[in-house]
Amino acid sequence: xxxxxxxxxxxxxxxxxxxxxxxxxxxxxxxxxxxxxxxxxxxxxxxxxxxxxxxxxxxxxxxxxxxxxxxxxxxxxxxxxxxxxxxxxxxxxxxxxxxxxxxxxxxxxxxxxxxxxxxxxxxxxxxxxxxxxxxxxxxxxxxxxxxxxxxxxxxxxxxxxxxxxxxxxxxxxxxxxxxxxxxxxxxxxxxxxxxxxxxxxxxxxxxxxxxxxxxxxxxxxxxxxxxxxxxxxxxxxxxxxxxxxxxxxxxxxxxxxxxxxxxxxxxxxxxxxxxxxxxxxxxxxxxxxxxxxxxxxxxxxxxxxxxxxxxxxxxxxxxxx
Amino acid sequence: xxxxxxxxxxxxxxxxxxxxxxxxxxxxxxxxxxxxxxxxxxxxxxxxxxxxxxxxxxxxxxxxxxxxxxxxxxxxxxxxxxxxxxxxxxxxxxxxxxxxxxxxxxxxxxxxxxxxxxxxxxxxxxxxxxxxxxxxxxxxxxxxxxxxxxxxxxxxxxxxxxxxxxxxxxxxxxxxxxxxxxxxxxxxxxxxxxxxxxxxxxxxxxxxxxxxxxxxxxxxxxxxxxxxxxxxxxxxxxxxxxxxxxxxxxxxxxxxxxxxxxxxxxxxxxxxxxxxxxxxxxxxxxxxxxxxxxxxxxxxxxxxxxxxxxxxxxxxxxxxxxxxxxxxxxxxxxxxxxxxxxxxxxxxx
Ligand SMILES: Cc1ncc(C[n+]2csc(CCOP(=O)(O)OP(=O)(O)O)c2C)c(N)n1
Ligand SMILES: [Mg+2]
Numbered sequence: 001x002x003x004x005x006x007x008x009x010x011x012x013x014x015x016x017x018x019x020x021x022x023x024x025x026x027x028x029x030x031x032x033x034x035x036x037x038x039x040x041x042x043x044x045x046x047x048x049x050x051x052x053x054x055x056x057x058x059x060x061x062x063x064x065x066x067x068x069x070x071x072x073x074x075x076x077x078x079x080x081x082x083x084x085x086x087x088x089x090x091x092x093x094x095x096x097x098x099x100x101x102x103x104x105x106x107x108x109x110x111x112x113x114x115x116x117x118x119x120x121x122x123x124x125x126x127x128x129x130x131x132x133x134x135x136x137x138x139x140x141x142x143x144x145x146x147x148x149x150x151x152x153x154x155x156x157x158x159x160x161x162x163x164x165x166x167x168x169x170x171x172x173x174x175x176x177x178x179x180x181x182x183x184x185x186x187x188x189x190x191x192x193x194x195x196x197x198x199x200x201x202x203x204x205x206x207x208x209x210x211x212x213x214x215x216x217x218x219x220x221x222x223x224x225x226x227x228x229x230x231x232x233x234x235x236x237x238x239x240x241x242x243x244x245x246x247x248x249x250x251x252x253x254x255x256x257x258x259x260x261x262x263x264x265x266x267x268x269x270x271x272x273x274x275x276x277x278x279x280x281x282x283x284x285x286x287x288x289x290x291x292x293x294x295x296x297x298x299x300x301x302x303x304x305x306x307x308x309x310x311x312x313x314x315x316x317x318x319x320x321x
Numbered sequence: 322x323x324x325x326x327x328x329x330x331x332x333x334x335x336x337x338x339x340x341x342x343x344x345x346x347x348x349x350x351x352x353x354x355x356x357x358x359x360x361x362x363x364x365x366x367x368x369x370x371x372x373x374x375x376x377x378x379x380x381x382x383x384x385x386x387x388x389x390x391x392x393x394x395x396x397x398x399x400x401x402x403x404x405x406x407x408x409x410x411x412x413x414x415x416x417x418x419x420x421x422x423x424x425x426x427x428x429x430x431x432x433x434x435x436x437x438x439x440x441x442x443x444x445x446x447x448x449x450x451x452x453x454x455x456x457x458x459x460x461x462x463x464x465x466x467x468x469x470x471x472x473x474x475x476x477x478x479x480x481x482x483x484x485x486x487x488x489x490x491x492x493x494x495x496x497x498x499x500x501x502x503x504x505x506x507x508x509x510x511x512x513x514x515x516x517x518x519x520x521x522x523x524x525x526x527x528x529x530x531x532x533x534x535x536x537x538x539x540x541x542x543x544x545x546x547x548x549x550x551x552x553x554x555x556x557x558x559x560x561x562x563x564x565x566x567x568x569x570x571x572x573x574x575x576x577x578x579x580x581x582x583x584x585x586x587x588x589x590x591x592x593x594x595x596x597x598x599x600x601x602x603x604x605x606x607x608x609x610x611x612x613x614x615x616x617x618x619x620x621x622x623x624x625x626x627x628x629x630x631x632x633x634x635x636x637x638x639x640x641x642x643x644x645x646x647x648x649x650x651x652x653x654x655x656x657x658x659x660x661x662x663x664x665x666x667x668x669x670x
Contacts, residue, residue: 060417097449104450106417112450116441122407123442126414133370133396134418153437156407163402318484320453320508 003212011211015045015267018069020292021078025085029246034085037099039065040242046211046266047236051171054218060127061141062111062120065100075108082303095309118144121157128166139225141169147178149192162199167225170233175240180252193235201231208236209266349527352520354494355385358501363393370397372408373425382427405435412456413443421455429462430474443510444485453508463606464654465518469645475607480512481584488584490514492558494525499535516556540587546574550594553604554580560657583613595621599630600667604660609637631670636663
């Protein structure tokens with residue numbers, strides 16, 4: 001299937017924005033403006049953007065720490081994201097939660113995640129369950145990694161989703177590592193998608209660095225879920241191209257593995273496709289990158305000019321009134 | 322166990338604060354009061370639904386939800402797979418889409434399997450990104466039923482220590498009803514500790530209706546006295562009342578404060594009774610170390626020290642699992658005799 005031109009150019013923008021925002025954050029971290037943990041997105045842009053674009057405006061997603069693209073696609077502004085990274089009062093969690101955690105805003109159909117992976121998958125099952133009970137044609141999407149797949153909740157939530165035939169799509173980002181732990185220490189099977197059979201749901205394997213492949217699989221699963229066909233598990237094969245977080249030099253990853261995956265870079269892939277179809281040239285790319293740079297300059301200026309949260313508010317908001 | 326009319330005193334006062342007309346009070350067991358509270362809220366609010374293992378056709382392990390699936394259907398009384406973690410996470414997700422789920426733990430003991438969902442997700446969410454989590458988790462807890470280490474736990478302190486949660490523990494049918502309705506309507510996650518021991522052994526008047534709500538965060542003075550305060554909750558309220566009646570015959574005025582809500586504690590009521598009698602005996606079925614009693618004692622020591630005429634004293638279970646064999650469980654569980662001995666000692670101090 002050939003994807004429409006507009007979708008591809010849009011996806012290209014979001015993927016480039018994701019990478020640029022990620023790099024901007026890393027730069028701010030180097031300057032000690034962002035402190036604490038910082039998670040790289042490099043290698044995951046096709047997955048998060050494609051999955052995000054496969055959803056409709058009324059759907060709900062629970063992206064995680066490698067899914068910056070999904071937050072952006074759903075309308076979370078880089079201003080609020082950078083302010084969040086900088087711990088400012090204008091950040092998504094108003095300085096309460098760290099880096100990508102807790103970036104929830106239900107008006108954008110976004111659920112903020114907690115560190116405990118894959119907690120959001122359980123919550124998304126509940127969201128999907130609510131859609132089904134209300135008879136609303138909406139879909140809920142969860143994300144988890146190869147590490148998160150080893151947690152009991154991954155099993156409990158997938159089983160739940162299947163038992164109740166919920167409108168749910170699960171994106172498993174298999175990036176070969178969970179912190180320093182390689183896949184082989186996580187499981188004895190090659191494909192996490194094989195587990196779907198055990199839950200009585202379809203399991204799909206896609207090249208996670210190919211935007212078109214992820215988009216097609218995700219759209220089909222979303223459509224199926226919306227039509228009452230139940231949940232799907234989509235395993236996206238990819239590679240985490242940086243350390244687990246910015247402090248980690250990932251000396252444990254073989255260089256050849258990184259070299260192999262570097263040749264499959266998702267952004268290079270979509271740009272090659274766009275050039276092939278006559279939708280992108282050097283000047284077009286330069287203009288796009290410049291536009292993104294300006295947008296991020298503006299977002300960063302806004303974030304840096306934003307106040308820190310008022311310390312006198314530290315005990316406020318624990319309870320809803 | 323017999324019904325003590327005094328137990329109702331605090332509730333009657335509370336009923337006067339309601340606006341709606343008082344429905345005819347009914348005599349219900351503690352268990353029936355829970356069921357009727359669920360029915361009341363299921364009828365009133367279409368957003369309310371129940372989740373749990375075996376709660377539908379079977380009516381629940383203790384039959385608390387018996388008859389509800391017949392009245393409300395399987396869309397609102399939902400039998401789930403055996404996953405406390407999945408169930409509580411699902412409840413959180415449902416709450417994000419406007420539902421107010423009430424989740425039944427088959428026994429409070431199994432709540433540990435759902436711990437992450439409660440203490441990590443539900444409890445922190447409003448603070449982190451402002452989205453309330455209006456869920457209620459019913460936890461049938463405590464012992465005295467020869468049910469052994471995994472069906473007798475009083476593990477409420479785990480949650481009392483967690484910011485973002487509310488924890489309630491009714492001792493009477495009226496409060497079983499009134500606190501459950503309040504919990505379901507509360508915009509925060511509430512852990513509702515119901516006492517299995519009282520399910521069928523305790524019967525009492527339940528006002529029902531809007532006037533029968535018990536506010537969260539308000540303790541009830543079950544009995545007034547001048548010499549000593551017993552501060553307690555759950556089944557131990559009844560043991561304390563028996564001791565108070567007994568000591569009254571010996572000429573001692575004993576005050577009994579039923580906490581009803583463990584988080585947030587009713588600091589005003591706790592400090593008032595401590596200042597009034599100057600002698601405080603705290604009683605709970607949960608084991609001693611870092612139990613709710615420790616927090617109550619610290620509060621009194623910090624804020625009512627100058628009124629004290631004796632050491633703040635605790636009667637609690639020892640720090641062991643809850644044993645099965647009757648002589649062992651009896652040795653483990655606080656009761657009127659143990660409370661009386663401690664009260665006597667404190668009176669003589
Ligand atoms: C329950 C739990 N245990 C430990 C951690 C600490 N931790 C954070 S991320 C991570 C690895 C996650 O790997 P994976 O799920 O594959 O996601 P990835 O970071 O590779 O995208 C670990 C161990 C955690 N977040 N949650
Ligand atoms: Mg991984």
